Structure formats: C-alpha cells, structure tokens
Amino acid sequence: MAQITLDDLAHSYHPNPSGPDDFALKQLDMTWRDGEAYALLGASGCGKSTLLNIISGLLHPSQGRILFGERDVTNAPTADRNIAQVFQFPVVYDTMSVRENLAFPLKNRGMAGQEIAERVQKVAAMIDMEAVLDRKARGLTADAKQKISLGRGMVREDVNALLFDEPLTVIDPHMKWELRTQLKKLHRDFGHTMIYVTHDQTEALTFADKVVVMHDGRVVQTGTPQDLFEKPAHTFVGYFIGSPGMNLFDADINGRTARIGDATLDLGRPYAASGRMQVGVRPEFVRVGTGGDGLPARIRRVEDVGRHKIVRLDVMGVETAAIVGEDATIPTDIDRVSFVPEGINVYADAWRVAPQGETP
Numbered sequence: 326m327a328q329i330t331l332d333d334l335a336h337s338y339h340p341n342p343s344g345p346d347d348f349a350l351k352q353l354d355m356t357w358r359d360g361e362a363y364a365l366l367g368a369s370g371c372g373k374s375t376l377l378n379i380i381s382g383l384l385h386p387s388q389g390r391i392l393f394g395e396r397d398v399t400n401a402p403t404a405d406r407n408i409a410q411v412f413q414f415p416v417v418y419d420t421m422s423v424r425e426n427l428a429f430p431l432k433n434r435g436m437a438g439q440e441i442a443e444r445v446q447k448v449a450a451m452i453d454m455e456a457v458l459d460r461k462a463r464g465l466t467a468d469a470k471q472k473i474s475l476g477r478g479m480v481r482e483d484v485n486a487l488l489f490d491e492p493l494t495v496i497d498p499h500m501k502w503e504l505r506t507q508l509k510k511l512h513r514d515f516g517h518t519m520i521y522v523t524h525d526q527t528e529a530l531t532f533a534d535k536v537v538v539m540h541d542g543r544v545v546q547t548g549t550p551q552d553l554f555e556k557p558a559h560t561f562v563g564y565f566i567g568s569p570g571m572n573l574f575d576a577d578i579n580g581r582t583a584r585i586g587d588a589t590l591d592l593g594r595p596y597a598a599s600g601r602m603q604v605g606v607r608p609e610f611v612r613v614g615t616g617g618d619g620l621p622a623r624i625r626r627v628e629d630v631g632r633h634k635i636v637r638l639d640v641m642g643v644e645t646a647a648i649v650g651e652d653a654t655i656p657t658d659i660d661r662v663s664f665v666p667e668g669i670n671v672y673a674d675a676w677r678v679a680p681q682g683e684t685p
C-alpha cells in the first residue's frame with residue numbers, strides 16, 4: 326500500500342491547449358493518504374475518470390508527476406503500479422467459471438493453490454456468489470458479472486490502491502447498499518487506499534472517510550462529510566451536496582454584518598474582507614417565522630419528503646428552502662426567515678471566506 330502524491334498535475338485532451346478551458350483536469354497538487362477511503366464526487370464531465378485513469382496509468386498526464394510512496398510512477402504502465410481497478414461495466418472472461426475469474430488476479434501473481442482457494446471463497450461470500458462459483462460467466466446477468474468484476478478487484482490483499490469508477494451503476498438498488506457495506510468492511514479489514522468515483526452524493530458520503538469534490542476540472546474541496554456540510558469551501562459544494570442544496574444571497578459584507586437588499590443580517594462572526602460577496606445558508610439552518618427579526622419572506626409551498634418537510638420560500642426574490650421537522654406545523658402566514666449563525670458562510674468569487682479567528 327502506498328500514499329499517492331499528485332505533483333503539479335494537469336491534463337488536456339487537446340494536442341495544443343491554448344487556455345484553462347482546454348484542460349479536462351486543471352493544475353492540481355494533492356496527497357491521497359495511505360489506507361484512507363476516498364470518494365471522488367462531481368457532476369458528469371467534471372474530470373473524475375480522467376483523474377482516476379491518470380492514477381491507474383491508463384492515461385498519461387500532459388503535465389506533472391504521480392508518486393506512489395517515494396516512487397515516481399508517471400511513466401510506469403498500469404501493470405507496474407500494482408493497483409486494482411473496477412470500471413462501470415463488467416470486465417470478465419466469459420469462457421471462465423466465476424471461480425476462475427475470481428482466482429485470475431491471484432494466479433497471475435503466482436499465489437499458491439490453497440491460498441487462492443481460501444481467498445476466492447471469502448470474496449465469493451462477500452459478493453454473495455458462493456452458489457454459482459462453478460458456473461461459466463457467460464450467460465450471467467450484467468448485474469452478476471459486475472459483482473465478479475468487483476470481486477476480482479477485491480481479491481488481492483497486496484495492492485497499492487483499489488480504484489472504483491462508478492462500479493455500482495448496473496447493480497440493483499438493494500445489492501448496491503449491500504456491496505457498499507462490503508466495500509467499507511473490506512476497507513476496515515485490510516486498510517487499502519481506496520478511491521471511489523461517483524456522481525451520487527449518498528454513495529460518496531456513506532462510503533468515504535474523505536470526500537474529494539470536483540467541479541469543472543478542479544478539486545474544490547477535500548474533507549469529511551461533516552466538513553462538506555458545515556463549511557462548504559466552494560458554492561458548488563454547497564449546491565451539489567445536500568438536498569436541497571445551500572441557499573445563496575448576494576450581500577454587502579462589512580465586519581459581522583451583511584446587507585441583503587434593505588435588510589440587515591448579523592453574521593455571528595466578523596470578517597476581515599468587506600464588499601460585495603455572497604452569503605450561503607443550508608436549508609437545515611433556516612428558521613421560518615411570523616413577525617420579529619429576520620429577512621422578509623413569502624411562503625410558496627411545503628413538500629413533505631418523509632423524514633422532514635421542505636418549506637419553499639421567496640426571500641427578497643431569491644428562491645429559498647428551509648428544512649423543518651416532520652411533525653412541525655407550518656403557519657400559513659410565515660413572513661420572516663432567520664439563520665442559525667453557526668450555519669452561515671460567506672463567499673467571494675464562489676470560494677468560502679474564513680471568518681476572523683477561525684482555526685483551520
């Protein structure tokens with residue numbers, strides 16, 4: 326296993342890139358710590374697969390270096406990097422049995438027969454395929470074949486890293502949950518460095534210790550699910566993570582006060598920078614009420630989503646969401662919203678501005 330370092334990395338699919346827009350992966354310095362489980366999360370086309378394929382060696386970056394531990398692997402082929410990769414669609418040998426497919430990566434490394442048999446049995450149990458070990462892969466459903474691909478990815482214990490590129494896309498919803506749980510268990514048991522690409526926030530937040538959020542070819546934040554919730558580093562993180570995403574208001578910031586339209590908002594903490602910025606508040610930190618302090622609001626509708634209710638409001642022309650408890654009675658004459666101070670973040674050019682005195 327190894328720490329993975331990306332040093333001044335960038336990639337363009339254009340032969341002669343002429344500006345940042347030509348780069349699928351913009352300049353990036355980053356360390357993936359040994360033994361940590363990461364989710365790489367972002368919308369379609371933001372560069373997740375490009376980054377993963379550079380780490381695995383399927384793609385050579387146009388700029389920068391990749392280190393596994395101290396070793397520079399930038400020019401090393403995939404086979405030399407000692408990693409396991411599982412893709413969105415199954416990669417299995419149709420003419421081999423399930424058992425032979427699972428054993429293949431171990432046989433390739435020259436492992437002894439008894440040891441192979443034990444590992445294959447263990448992995449077959451994980452993917453719930455013990456009963457079909459002697460069946461040929463040909464004729465199995467796409468779902469079953471993808472489980473074999475996952476099993477093949479998980480069968481070796483000595484890999485530098487396990488890379489998953491949206492591996493559960495073709496798996497049915499119940500099995501998805503099951504397999505994700507197994508992957509987590511595998512991580513706990515063996516401590517592999519894992520990178521799991523997904524555009525699904527639930528998948529990312531339930532699988533990973535650290536979530537790496539990508540947007541438009543850049544890593545905009547790496548943090549725990551709690552970091553991403555409480556202190557989104559970029560407005561994209563606020564919008565993309567959470568359901569509904571963070572509310573954003575244009576504001577003039579001065580010290581600990583924000584002017585939003587004609588209203589004044591206490592930010593709870595002072596800011597060194599002043600001027601035109603944005604205030605971001607997640608729906609979980611919006612309180613609705615009638616009269617009193619706060620910003621003027623008009624209620625639009627209430628959505629009952631089971632665990633809680635979402636109140637949709639118009640706050641000074643900005644469509645705003647508030648989350649309230651499922652048992653809460655919601656008055657029809659709501660005309661104010663206020664924000665829990667700990668849930669307020671300030672953004673300049675889409676990036677979070679730390680309040681004065683905040684410890685990083």
Ligand SMILES: Nc1ncnc2c1ncn2[C@@H]1O[C@H](COP(=O)(O)OP(=O)(O)OP(=O)(O)O)[C@@H](O)[C@H]1O
Nearest residue numbers: 338339349367368369370371372373374375376524
């Ligand atoms: N082989 C290629 N040649 C040219 N452009 C490419 C190639 N592969 C990807 N791109 C472009 O690079 C950008 C990033 O693509 P990438 O596949 O890395 O994104 P992604 O986040 O993995 O998306 P998805 O979730 O849809 O797979 C996109 O604009 C895509 O069109």
